[in-house]
Amino acid sequence: MENIFVNAAGGIRNLLESAGLPSLVVDISIMTTIFVAILVFVLLNVLWLVYMERKVSAYIQCRIGPNRVGPMGIFQTIADTVKLISKEIIIPKNTNKKLFLLAPVMIFMPPMAVFAVTPFGKGMVALDLNIGVYYFVALASLSTVVIWMAGWTSNNKYSLLGSMRVVAQMVSYEVPLLLSIVGVVLLTGTMNLTGIITAQQSVWMIFLQPVAFLIYLIAAVAETNRTPFDLVEGESEIITGPFTEYSGMGFAFFFLAEYANVLLVSMLASILFLGGWLAPFGLTFIPSWIWLLLKVYLVIFLLMWFRWTYPRTRIDQMMAFCWKVLVPLAIVNIFVTGIGKYLYESVRW
Amino acid sequence: MKTQEMLINVGPQHPSTHGVFRVVLTLDGETVVKANSVPGYLHRGIEKILESRTYPQVLPYTDRLDYLAGLLMNWGYVNAMEELMDTEVPERAEHIRVIMGELQRIASHLVATAAYSGDVGGLTGFIYCFRDREDIMDMIEMVSGARLTPSYMRIGGVAADLPDGFLEKCQKFIDYLPTAIEEYNGLITGNEIFQHRTKKVAPITAERAINMSLSGPILRASGVNYDLRKARPYSIYDRFEFDVPLGSNGDCFDRFYLRVLEMTESARIIRQALDKLPDGPINAKVPKIIKPAVGEAYAEIESSKGIMGVYVVSDGSTKPYRIHFRRPSFINLGHFDELIQGWKIADVIAILGSFDIVLGEVDC
Amino acid sequence: MTVQTISEVKSEIIAKYPQIELSEAGHFFVPVNQLADIMLDLKVSFGFDFLTNVTAVDYLEHFNVVYNLSKTTAPDMLHIITKVDRKEPQVPSMVSIWGGAIWQEREAYDLLGIIFTGHPNLKRILLDDSWEEHPLRRDFQWEGGRD
Numbered sequence: 001m002e003n004i005f006v007n008a009a010g011g012i013r014n015l016l017e018s019a020g021l022p023s024l025v026v027d028i029s030i031m032t033t034i035f036v037a038i039l040v041f042v043l044l045n046v047l048w049l050v051y052m053e054r055k056v057s058a059y060i061q062c063r064i065g066p067n068r069v070g071p072m073g074i075f076q077t078i079a080d081t082v083k084l085i086s087k088e089i090i091i092p093k094n095t096n097k098k099l100f101l102l103a104p105v106m107i108f109m110p111p112m113a114v115f116a117v118t119p120f121g122k123g124m125v126a127l128d129l130n131i132g133v134y135y136f137v138a139l140a141s142l143s144t145v146v147i148w149m150a151g152w153t154s155n156n157k158y159s160l161l162g163s164m165r166v167v168a169q170m171v172s173y174e175v176p177l178l179l180s181i182v183g184v185v186l187l188t189g190t191m192n193l194t195g196i197i198t199a200q201q202s203v204w205m206i207f208l209q210p211v212a213f214l215i216y217l218i219a220a221v222a223e224t225n226r227t228p229f230d231l232v233e234g235e236s237e238i239i240t241g242p243f244t245e246y247s248g249m250g251f252a253f254f255f256l257a258e259y260a261n262v263l264l265v266s267m268l269a270s271i272l273f274l275g276g277w278l279a280p281f282g283l284t285f286i287p288s289w290i291w292l293l294l295k296v297y298l299v300i301f302l303l304m305w306f307r308w309t310y311p312r313t314r315i316d317q318m319m320a321f322c323w324k325v326l327v328p329l330a331i332v333n334i335f336v337t338g339i340g341k342y343l344y345e346s347v348r349w
Numbered sequence: 350m351k352t353q354e355m356l357i358n359v360g361p362q363h364p365s366t367h368g369v370f371r372v373v374l375t376l377d378g379e380t381v382v383k384a385n386s387v388p389g390y391l392h393r394g395i396e397k398i399l400e401s402r403t404y405p406q407v408l409p410y411t412d413r414l415d416y417l418a419g420l421l422m423n424w425g426y427v428n429a430m431e432e433l434m435d436t437e438v439p440e441r442a443e444h445i446r447v448i449m450g451e452l453q454r455i456a457s458h459l460v461a462t463a464a465y466s467g468d469v470g471g472l473t474g475f476i477y478c479f480r481d482r483e484d485i486m487d488m489i490e491m492v493s494g495a496r497l498t499p500s501y502m503r504i505g506g507v508a509a510d511l512p513d514g515f516l517e518k519c520q521k522f523i524d525y526l527p528t529a530i531e532e533y534n535g536l537i538t539g540n541e542i543f544q545h546r547t548k549k550v551a552p553i554t555a556e557r558a559i560n561m562s563l564s565g566p567i568l569r570a571s572g573v574n575y576d577l578r579k580a581r582p583y584s585i586y587d588r589f590e591f592d593v594p595l596g597s598n599g600d601c602f603d604r605f606y607l608r609v610l611e612m613t614e615s616a617r618i619i620r621q622a623l624d625k626l627p628d629g630p631i632n633a634k635v636p637k638i639i640k641p642a643v644g645e646a647y648a649e650i651e652s653s654k655g656i657m658g659v660y661v662v663s664d665g666s667t668k669p670y671r672i673h674f675r676r677p678s679f680i681n682l683g684h685f686d687e688l689i690q691g692w693k694i695a696d697v698i699a700i701l702g703s704f705d706i707v708l709g710e711v712d713c
Numbered sequence: 714m715t716v717q718t719i720s721e722v723k724s725e726i727i728a729k730y731p732q733i734e735l736s737e738a739g740h741f742f743v744p745v746n747q748l749a750d751i752m753l754d755l756k757v758s759f760g761f762d763f764l765t766n767v768t769a770v771d772y773l774e775h776f777n778v779v780y781n782l783s784k785t786t787a788p789d790m791l792h793i794i795t796k797v798d799r800k801e802p803q804v805p806s807m808v809s810i811w812g813g814a815i816w817q818e819r820e821a822y823d824l825l826g827i828i829f830t831g832h833p834n835l836k837r838i839l840l841d842d843s844w845e846e847h848p849l850r851r852d853f854q855w856e857g858g859r860d
Contacts, residue, residue: 057472057473060473061472061473061476061477062476062477062480063476157355157357157358158357160355161357161379161694164378227470227471228470228542230470231695234470234695235364235470236364236365236467236468236469236470236698237365237694237695237697237698238694239363239364308472308473309471309473309536310470310471310540310542311466311469311470311471311474311537311540311542311543311546312469312470312471312542312546312695313542313545313546314545314546314693314695314696315379315693315695316693317545317546388838388839389837389838389839389840389841392839392840394848396824396849397824397848397849397853397855400851557812559762559763559785560762560811560812560813561811561812561813561815562763562764562765562811562812562813562814562817563813564765573785574785575763575785580785580787580788581783581788581790644738645738645740645770645779647766647779647781647792649765649790656765658765658766658781660766660768660779660781662770670770671770671771671849673766673768673770673779675765675766675768675781679816679817679820680813680816680817682816683812683813683815683816683817684812684813712839713839
């Protein structure tokens with residue numbers, strides 16, 4: 001079980017090599033297979049997350065949730081997606097048609113690209129980059145541009161308000177997000193995601209960096225535009241913000257991309273702070289990739305819990321909270337971490 | 350930097366204008382510079398229609414004013430008619446009216462609380478309040494057969510006596526209500542983000558509130574002790590013991606929380622009315638064909654949104670010469686344009702929610 | 714301060730303003746040309762600080778504009794009627810005295826066509842701006858409908 005995916009990849013490689021193909025072709029086909037596998041993994045998770053959110057919200061709100069399509073309504077997302085595909089895509093007048101249609105396609109690119117460096121289990125990483133954290137954060141912030149693009153090209157005032165909020169919010173919250181990660185990087189001394197995981201062998205980062213974890217979690221909620229920081233959509237104020245004019249599949253893409261982003265930030269949270277695929281309490285008979293998934297879903301459940309409990313903040317309060325609370329706190333955290341590490345290394349007890 | 354003001358049209362189709370209310374905002378970034386409310390999208394000309402209806406036929410139209418508090422709207426009309434015709438309502442009918450009216454007030458406040466929670470982004474609070482409102486809807490259905498448009502009151506009494514099992518159900522609900530309110534306070538009122546969103550937002554001073562003829566929870570949130578049930582008791586409200594909750598700042602939070610407090614007081618009134626409920630007839634002796642003498646009457650009751658007044662002019666025939674409804678939401682909204690200036694667009698929704706308008710009533 | 718009954722208040726007002734007519738039902742009939750002064754005095758000297766209701770009735774020969782005043786501190790309520798010429802229906806606006814009249818007067822203008830002079834924004838409120846008639850006038854006829 002532990003090495004099922006690694007062995008499968010090795011098996012394919014052996015098969016291709018024994019067929020006498022040149023090594024470049026073999027490499028390319030292996031890479032393609034891995035990326036398709038990641039794509040399928042992400043899409044399946046996203047479909048499941050939509051269903052899970054509906055169920056979790058239902059149980060929080062004393063409802064039952066979807067229960068008609070399939071057992072326990074498990075095929076609800078599929079039914080919804082099929083419905084959305086069959087709907088007409090309405091393009092409003094006076095929009096920049098190309099950009100308008102490009103935005104929903106582009107929205108999936110940043111999260112998909114980021115999954116390339118994510119370690120899904122022991123030895124299960126497509127690209128073991130040295131600067132994995134850097135790549136991760138750099139690409140993940142690209143979705144700001146795409147949402148701004150969607151809002152701007154929609155030629156709708158609500159969309160414009162929404163996209164102004166996107167830029168303000170996501171750029172601001174990037175700062176505490178990064179600063180909170182710096183603490184972890186300081187302690188582990190590496191930006192390689194696998195390296196960070198193995199450095200947590202003895203103790204998880206959440207215990208060494210509790211403040212950083214909290215800051216990360218808050219900033220991550222803001223980055224994924226979920227309640228209490230869902231000002232971008234802010235349904236009761238600006239309809240659905242940048243996505244107001246989208247219908248059919250265009251809307252579905254934005255909707256699903258939100259969950260891809262949720263998966264992404266939760267995965268980073270479990271890698272950086274919860275020991276990634278490391279098994280706690282020596283329970284190594286459970287495969288590492290299952291451990292990672294369990295931790296990821298724990299974080300996701302936490303995010304859903306926030307969403308269905310909290311109301312929405314206001315734009316000025318949210319910005320003030322970022323710049324006046326989170327950023328100073330994160331800087332102090334880095335400072336304290338640095339001193340702590342210096343003392344630890346000079347004393348060496 | 351050169352900036353430009355933006356004109357944005359909120360409504361008539363918008364998720365949180367509570368119906369088909371429209372307001373045209375001039376925005377500077379996210380801040381409202383100027384506002385211009387445009388009601389009327391639900392105008393059905395009820396006052397005109399009523400000119401060609403007989404007096405008993407008027408009643409179902411009143412349900413459609415504030416459709417979240419149909420019984421209170423009924424009551425406003427029958428109260429004015431009874432004043433016009435000088436009718437004495439039997440004791441039992443008065444008690445039933447108080448019980449049903451206060452239940453309807455709780456239901457209306459529950460919707461206000463629910464919608465307010467939804468307006469500031471907490472959808473869970475919305476569902477919780479609607480869960481409990483369902484019990485009241487069941488009770489209203491028990492007595493009248495309808496949930497939203499009961500038309501239960503009659504000139505001189507009520508349509509039917511309380512059915513079997515109603516008193517137990519009502520008692521059970523009243524006993525349960527404090528638990529539910531505690532839940533709302535935990536989920537909505539006590540939430541830090543909610544308090545940040547609502548406290549110190551759009552305060553109304555007491556003088557301004559009186560000057561603008563605001564009424565109901567909005568007026569009392571500014572600290573003005575003016576509840577018709579106490580100030581000018583109609584029906585049999587002078588026999589019950591209850592307090593009028595008052596706010597101090599007149600901000601959105603006070604307006605919201607006052608409704609929660611009023612639910613408790615309503616429950617107190619219902620409890621006393623249930624204890625005192627006498628036996629007897631439920632209808633006064635009213636002629637089969639209602640033909641009031643020439644004259645006019647204006648009477649007010651305290652509805653859940655504010656003061657509901659009905660002005661009836663009779664020319665001696667079977668049809669009213671003129672009926673005018675003083676709709677609390679309509680008059681309260683008159684202050685809205687002025688109030689939202691200088692607040693953010695997110696606050697506009699929060700302020701509108703704290704006014705608790707019902708468009709059926711605003712547009713009439 | 715001794716508590717006055719509403720009839721005492723009414724007779725005091727009548728004593729001060731003999732031009733006010735008191736009907737049997739206790740309603741005040743105020744001549745339109747003195748309405749603004751009397752209303753202001755009712756607020757300032759007699760403490761009627763709350764304008765609850767403004768409406769109007771069409772009697773085909775004239776309009777009755779009806780005001781209901783009350784106090785937030787006492788249960789008193791006054792029912793004030795002023796007769797307005799139907800051809801030139803002009804009434805002074807109460808907005809400068811009670812801001813609460815702002816939408817009610819617009820409604821009366823919209824539905825009955827009474828001009829409230831001095832109103833800051835006398836526009837239609839319920840009906841569309843392109844409407845020309847005033848539907849609550851008794852001579853208004855509409856096409857369709859049930860009867």
